[in-house]
Amino acid sequence: MSDEFLLQMQDVSKTFPGVRALAGVNLEVRPGTVHALMGENGAGKSTLMKILIGMYQADPGATIILGGEKVDIPDTAAGLGLGISMIHQELSPVPEMTVAENIFLGREPVARFGLVSRKQMVSSCRELFQRWEIDIDPRARMRTLSIAQTQMVEIAKAISFDSRIIIMDEPTSAITEREVEHLHRMIRQLKSTGASIIYITHKMDEVFNISDYVTVFRDGQLVKTLPASELDRDKLITLMVGRELTEMFPKEFVEIGEVVLSVRNLHRGSVVKDVSFDLRRGEILGFAGLMGAGRTEVLETLFGVVAAESGEIVVDGKSVRIRQPKDAIDAGLALLTEDRKLTGIMGVLSVRDNMIMAALPRYSPGGMLQKALIEDACQDQRKALALKTPSLNQHIQNLSGGNQQKVLISRWLLTLPEILMIDEPTRGIDVGAKSEIHRLMSALAKTGKAIIMVSSEMPEVLGMSDRVVVMHDGKVSGIVDRADATQERIMQLATGPAGVTGPADAA
Amino acid sequence: MSTTAAAETRTKFDRGAFVRQYAIVGILVLFVLGLSLATGGKFLQAQNLLNVVTQVAAIGIIAIGMTFVIITLGIDLSVGSLLAVAAVVATSLAQIPSDTAKFPNMSFSLIIPIVAGLAAGAIGGFTNGFLISAFKIAPFIATLGMMSAARGLALIYSDGRPISRLDPGFNFLGQGSIIGIPVPIIIFAVVAVAAHVVLNYTRFGRHVYAIGGNEQAARVSGINIKRATIIIYTLCGLLAGIAGIISAGRIGSGNPQLGTGIELDAITAAVIGGTSFKGGIGTIWGTVIGALIIQSLNTGLVLLGMNDFVQMVVKGAIIIIAVILDERKNR
Numbered sequence: 001m002s003d004e005f006l007l008q009m010q011d012v013s014k015t016f017p018g019v020r021a022l023a024g025v026n027l028e029v030r031p032g033t034v035h036a037l038m039g040e041n042g043a044g045k046s047t048l049m050k051i052l053i054g055m056y057q058a059d060p061g062a063t064i065i066l067g068g069e070k071v072d073i074p075d076t077a078a079g080l081g082l083g084i085s086m087i088h089q090e091l092s093p094v095p096e097m098t099v100a101e102n103i104f105l106g107r108e109p110v111a112r113f114g115l116v117s118r119k120q121m122v123s124s125c126r127e128l129f130q131r132w133e134i135d136i137d138p139r140a141r142m143r144t145l146s147i148a149q150t151q152m153v154e155i156a157k158a159i160s161f162d163s164r165i166i167i168m169d170e171p172t173s174a175i176t177e178r179e180v181e182h183l184h185r186m187i188r189q190l191k192s193t194g195a196s197i198i199y200i201t202h203k204m205d206e207v208f209n210i211s212d213y214v215t216v217f218r219d220g221q222l223v224k225t226l227p228a229s230e231l232d233r234d235k236l237i238t239l240m241v242g243r244e245l246t247e248m249f250p251k252e253f254v255e256i257g258e259v260v261l262s263v264r265n266l267h268r269g270s271v272v273k274d275v276s277f278d279l280r281r282g283e284i285l286g287f288a289g290l291m292g293a294g295r296t297e298v299l300e301t302l303f304g305v306v307a308a309e310s311g312e313i314v315v316d317g318k319s320v321r322i323r324q325p326k327d328a329i330d331a332g333l334a335l336l337t338e339d340r341k342l343t344g345i346m347g348v349l350s351v352r353d354n355m356i357m358a359a360l361p362r363y364s365p366g367g368m369l370q371k372a373l374i375e376d377a378c379q380d381q382r383k384a385l386a387l388k389t390p391s392l393n394q395h396i397q398n399l400s401g402g403n404q405q406k407v408l409i410s411r412w413l414l415t416l417p418e419i420l421m422i423d424e425p426t427r428g429i430d431v432g433a434k435s436e437i438h439r440l441m442s443a444l445a446k447t448g449k450a451i452i453m454v455s456s457e458m459p460e461v462l463g464m465s466d467r468v469v470v471m472h473d474g475k476v477s478g479i480v481d482r483a484d485a486t487q488e489r490i491m492q493l494a495t496g497p498a499g500v501t502g503p504a505d506a507a
Numbered sequence: 508m509s510t511t512a513a514a515e516t517r518t519k520f521d522r523g524a525f526v527r528q529y530a531i532v533g534i535l536v537l538f539v540l541g542l543s544l545a546t547g548g549k550f551l552q553a554q555n556l557l558n559v560v561t562q563v564a565a566i567g568i569i570a571i572g573m574t575f576v577i578i579t580l581g582i583d584l585s586v587g588s589l590l591a592v593a594a595v596v597a598t599s600l601a602q603i604p605s606d607t608a609k610f611p612n613m614s615f616s617l618i619i620p621i622v623a624g625l626a627a628g629a630i631g632g633f634t635n636g637f638l639i640s641a642f643k644i645a646p647f648i649a650t651l652g653m654m655s656a657a658r659g660l661a662l663i664y665s666d667g668r669p670i671s672r673l674d675p676g677f678n679f680l681g682q683g684s685i686i687g688i689p690v691p692i693i694i695f696a697v698v699a700v701a702a703h704v705v706l707n708y709t710r711f712g713r714h715v716y717a718i719g720g721n722e723q724a725a726r727v728s729g730i731n732i733k734r735a736t737i738i739i740y741t742l743c744g745l746l747a748g749i750a751g752i753i754s755a756g757r758i759g760s761g762n763p764q765l766g767t768g769i770e771l772d773a774i775t776a777a778v779i780g781g782t783s784f785k786g787g788i789g790t791i792w793g794t795v796i797g798a799l800i801i802q803s804l805n806t807g808l809v810l811l812g813m814n815d816f817v818q819m820v821v822k823g824a825i826i827i828i829a830v831i832l833d834e835r836k837n838r
Contacts, residue, residue, distance in 0.1 A: 305727060326729040335727060343727055346720025348787040357717055358728040364710035371708075411728070 006031040006196050007165060008065040012058045014047050021047040022058075025222045027215060029165070034187060034197045036207045036228070039217030039240055043430075045200050048217075049167050052198075053086045054079035067164070083164035087154050087171055095143035100125035102142050103157045128160050132186055148175040148291045155183065159190065166190065167198045170428070172206060176290040176456065177491065184210050202430065203457070204233050216240055240431055249463030250435060252442040256466065257281030260450045261419050263302065266311035271297040273474040275311070279419065279450045284441060286465030287454040289494045294474040295454040296338055299421045303328040303335040316418070329358060334412035338423035338454070340401070344408050347397035351389050352378050354396045354407050359414035381410035385440065402433025409440065420444060421452040426460065438464060458487050470494050531780060531796050538800055542807035549810055550803075557689065559799070559806050561757075564691035565590070565750040567798035569769055570776035571702045572743035574794045577777050578719040579739055580786035581639070581646035586747040586773060588657035589631040590766030593751030595661050597624030598670040598761025601677035609670060617676045625748040631657050632744015636737035646740075654770075661763040671760035681756025691753045698749065703791040715739065719786030775826040776801045783833050801825075 007029040014022040022044045029035045037045040050056040052064070054073040064071050066082055073079050079086075093102050100121045101108075109124065111117035125138035134152050136145065145153065151171060158166050172180045187197055187210055199211060207214055208228060215225040216239040223239055261279040266272055271294050279285050287295040301308045304322040313320050313331075320331045328335070337343040346354055355378050356363060363374050378392050385406045389399055396407055405425070412420060425441065426434040441464060445451055455461045461468055468480045470493035478493040542550040549555060569586045576583045599609035600620035606612065631653060638649040683690045706712040714735045717725040726732050747766075755761045780797030782789030801822070808818050 303727070324729075324731070325727050326731065329729040337724075337727055343721070343723040346717055346724055346787060348783070348785070349716055349720040353713060353716060353720075357713065357725070357730075360710050360713055361729075364713075367710050369708050369710060369713070 005029060005065075006067060007052075008063075009048070009052065010063040010065070012048060012051060012062040012064075014044075014051060014056060014058055021220050022051075023220045025217075025220075027222065028225070029196050029198060030213070031196055032191050032194045033212040034191060034199055034210050036199045036201060036211035036214045037217060038201065038207065038214060038236065039223075039430075043217035043240075044220040045217050046169060047220075049086060049169065049198065049200065052079070052165075053084055053167065080161060080163075083162065084167070085158040085161045085163040085165075086167040086169065087151075087158045088169055093142045093150055093153065095141070097142055098122075098139050099136055099142060099145070099153055100138035102153060103128070103138075103160060128156055132156060132159065132189070133182070146292055148179050151175050152179070152182075155186065159186070163195060165196050165198060167200070169200045170202065171199075172201065172203065176292075177458070178290060178495070180206070202428070204236065205459070207236065208233070237431060249460070250439045250442055251284075251464055252446055254282040254442075254446045256283050257448060260316055262312075262314040264312040264314070266298065266301060266313070267309050268297065268301045268306060269309065271474050272301050272308070275471075275474075275476050277469055277476065277479065279452060281418075281448045281450050282445050283466045284445050284451045284453055284464050286461040286468040287452060287471065288458070288461045288468050288490050289471035289477075291456070293471040293494065295471050296423055297474070298471070299335055299423055299452065299454060303333060303421065305335070329415055329417075332416075332418035334358070334415055334417035334420045336405075336408055336412055336420070336422040336425070338427070340404055340408065340428075345396045345404050348395055350393045351382075351387075351396050351399070351407055352392040355381060355392075355410045355414060358411050359416075362415070377414055378410075381413065385410060386436070400430070400433070402429045402436070405429055405433070405437060409437070413444075417449070419450045419452070421454075423454045424456065425453060426455075426457070458490070461485075461490065462487065531793060531800075535796055535800050535803070538803055538807075542803060542810070546807065546810045550807055555806065555810070559802050561689045561691050562806070563798050563802035564689075564695040565754050565757075565766075566769060566772045566776060566802060567695050567795055568698050568746050568750045568753070570773040570780075570794045570798045571698060571791060572746035573770075573773040574777045574780070574782050574789050574791060575702075575706075575715055575739050576646070576743050577774070577782045577784065578715050578786060578789040579736070580719050580722070580784075581736075581739070582774070583632075583635065583646065583650045583740065583743045584770050585631060585635060585650040585653035585657055586743065586750075587766035587769040588654045588661065589628045589744050589747035590751040590754060590769060591661040591763050592631060592657050592664075593624040593628040593748035594755040594765045595665040595670055595761040595763050596627040597621065597752050598673055598677070598755050599664070601674045602670065603672050603674060605672065608672070609665075617674065620677060621680075621752060624752045625745055628748020628751060629741050629745040632747070633737060633741040635744065636740030639740065640733040640736040658763075658767075665761065665763040667763060669760040669762040673755075673759055673761075678756050678759050681753050681758070691757065694749065694753060698746065699791055699795050706791060711735070711738070716787055719788070721787075771822065771826070772798075772801050772805075775822060775829065778826060778829045778833065781833075784830060785833075 005028045009025065009027045012022055012025045013020070025044070025048060027048065039045050047056065051058045052073070054076045057074070064073060071082055073082065094105065103125050104121050108116040109120045111120065122138045129136060129138065134156055136149055136152060142150065155171065171183060175183070190197060201207060211228045213225060214228050214231055214236065216223040216236070218240065257280055259278045260281050264276050266275040275298055287298070289295050300306050302313060302322065304324045304327050307323045313322060315331045320327070322328045322331065346357070352374065356374050363370050363377070381387070382389070382392065387406050388403050396404055399407065422441070425437055429437065441451055441453070453464060462485055465485065466482050468485050468490060469476055470478045470480065470490055472494055480489055480493070539550065569590070572586065573583060597620040600615050600623055601617070602608040604612045604614045635650050635653050638644050639646050680690055685693060706715065714725070714730050717728065717730055718732060718735060722732060751765065754765050776797035777789065777794045778784065778797070779800055780790070780793030780795070782794060804821065805818060808821065
């Protein structure tokens with residue numbers, strides 16, 4: 001009987017002050033399988049996994065059985081000792097150390113005289129990378145790596161512990177389609193060694209692509225565990241949200257108006273090269289491309305976060321100079337950045353302050369705040385966007401990811417922009433809030449706003465865009481109309497002119 | 508059903524906030540009571556209380572500047588030295604005409620020393636802000652350099668000696684009183700109210716919190732970080748200048764050693780008052796109470812017969828405890 005499951009977690013509950021994060025969960029994982037955990041943010045997936053690795057302690061009464069034996073996991077060292085490792089959503093490398101040093105952090109191979117053997121570390125690391133087909137120099141400094149490469153190193157690190165159970169918390173949220181494929185290949189190879197992978201993700205495609213079993217969580221409870229073969233997309237979404245989601249991408253077709261933004265030969269170093277495109281009223285212009293293709297950089301340059309070196313930006317027929325974000329805001333642009341935590345929210349500030357920040361000049365003539373007007377404007381936004389917060393005084397950091405994103409959308413709507421640039425509008429947001437944000441984007445386009453949307457999620461790009469600008473290596477490699485936009489066409493353009501054979505031959 | 512739930516969380520949240528906000532007043536009251544008992548009532552005597560509040564003016568005014576700086580995730584170690592620079596510059600222009608005066612046999616209208624002192628502080632602060640924003644130097648380093656340089660300038664300017672024999676009009680700023688209220692207290696109150704208004708009712712105030720909350724996000728929101736940083740440090744220097752004038756007036760001379768170590772008291776006052784070293788959080792009235800606690804401590808320990816050395820240990824411990832509490836509060 002115990003052979004059937006590699007891991008059994010029984011009656012696991014977890015109470016935080018004021019919140020019951022998990023209520024009597026029973027999870028069973030079979031050996032040599034990929035077991036996906038799905039559920040909206042805050043459903044309890046991550047909490048359960050943190051109990052498994054020893055980061056949190058479950059409430060009394062829980063049992064964890066690993067390989068037929070009852071085990072106790074009081075801390076993360078014990079978890080690692082039992083062969084359980086986790087790749088966290090927030091990566092934690094030491095930037096000034098080399099790749100090899102990061103992989104062997106805390107368990108450096110020791111040579112004579114108790115000194116760390118750098119040579120052995122590098123060669124072990126190289127071996128590991130060769131085995132898993134990772135093309136990164138073990139001697140490179142961690143800080144010189146891209147997010148995707150960092151992710152690969154973290155994954156290699158987790159594998160290098162020879163773990164029986166590897167937990168991956170949204171490992172693909174920051175990497176490109178091609179790297180996702182690579183990761184999936186690695187996962188299949190791992191599986192064949194008998195290890196089990198517990199995979200937390202928000203991405204539907206991935207679940208059906210690689211997982212054998214799927215467990216759905218909702219509000220701290222385990223809703224159901226099913227073989228992936230018995231599920232389809234709609235069924236899974238229904239299980240997750242507990243209701244039928246009518247449409248994933250509520251794209252509404254609106255009259256496309258005149259050109260509101262013209263970008264000509266925009267240039268900035270090696271990241272933005274000769275970029276030109278037009279944007280029209282009512283249009284949602286998708287930006288697709290692989291990680292590092294320069295999409296985010298185009299938005300940053302347009303917005304003056306980093307000024308352009310050359311090129312022309314024409315808004316409403318007038319050529320504008322944008323050297324800092326304020327110039328862009330004055331010209332009617334808005335930029336919702338990619339990284340909510342890093343460049344979006346001001347965590348300890350209230351929802352109200354976060355909302356009003358970009359529109360302050362309008363709400364403080366002569367420098368004095370018009371408190372009543374601000375209050376009205378924020379309450380209006382709160383209602384219009386169905387924002388879930390106990391009050392506008394709440395610190396924004398206490399809101400869920402989806403609600404934080406809504407506050408940031410409000411921040412920019414209050415500046416009354418004509419052109420809204422949104423970088424990864426739904427990254428790390430649960431399914432319900434996702435479609436709300438999509439609906440909002442459609443509604444905004446309908447009112448004549450022009451929207452630029454950078455997205456790494458192909459279904460989002462295809463579902464929401466009127467046209468898709470595809471970038472490769474800092475350049476625009478093609479602009480595709482909605483009617484002609486297919487995954488294959490976009491991937492072809494995204495992999496560049498040389499990659500005509502497409503990604504399939506990499507396997 | 509869901510509305511009641513929301514209402515419940517709201518009252519609960521407010522109660523927590525209330526306790527957090529007013530706990531510090533409780534601490535002050537307990538503190539004063541404790542000191543009164545320990546000193547056999549001496550601490551509560553009107554003269555002593557007036558002394559505490561008069562002396563708190565310099566620390567309090569500087570702590571207000573420090574609050575702005577710490578909210579933006581900065582620090583200003585140079586305030587004590589800028590206080591001294593302001594004091595020697597101002598007093599040198601406020602001496603009674605004589606052969607031994609800095610400017611022999613010259614007499615200036617009272618407005619000149621005041622403006623010059625304030626300008627000296629503000630210029631020092633502006634330099635801090637400029638160094639920090641233009642060269643991206645850490646505030647700790649920029650103001651550490653200024654702390655040494657400005658103290659040196661004060662000593663050079665005054666030849667290392669106190670500048671004394673001042674115009675009584677100038678001394679009035681530190682010693683006088685208007686309808687029974689000591690002038691330093693009036694100045695402190697005006698500064699506190701003005702600072703409170705700036706932080707809570709102006710666009711600039713929002714910018715201060717935004718920069719501390721998330722500088723990157725503030726920049727993307729169109730806030731001119733460099734400009735705001737320069738204004739904030741200039742303000743902090745200006746307030747050090749006000750404190751310098753009051754301090755010099757109080758003792759009737761411009762001593763170049765004035766304000767040594769006051770940065771510690773100011774930082775402690777701000778942190779006790781709830782200003783967070785993690786940025787984005789802080790209030791003026793919290794800082795004012797924090798300054799009162801620090802000054803009560805200073806005076807109380809003296810009344811208890813403890814010397815300066817003990818005071819240093821106690822204050823050092825207090826600032827560390829305050830930061831630990833802040834750390835736990837925000838987890």
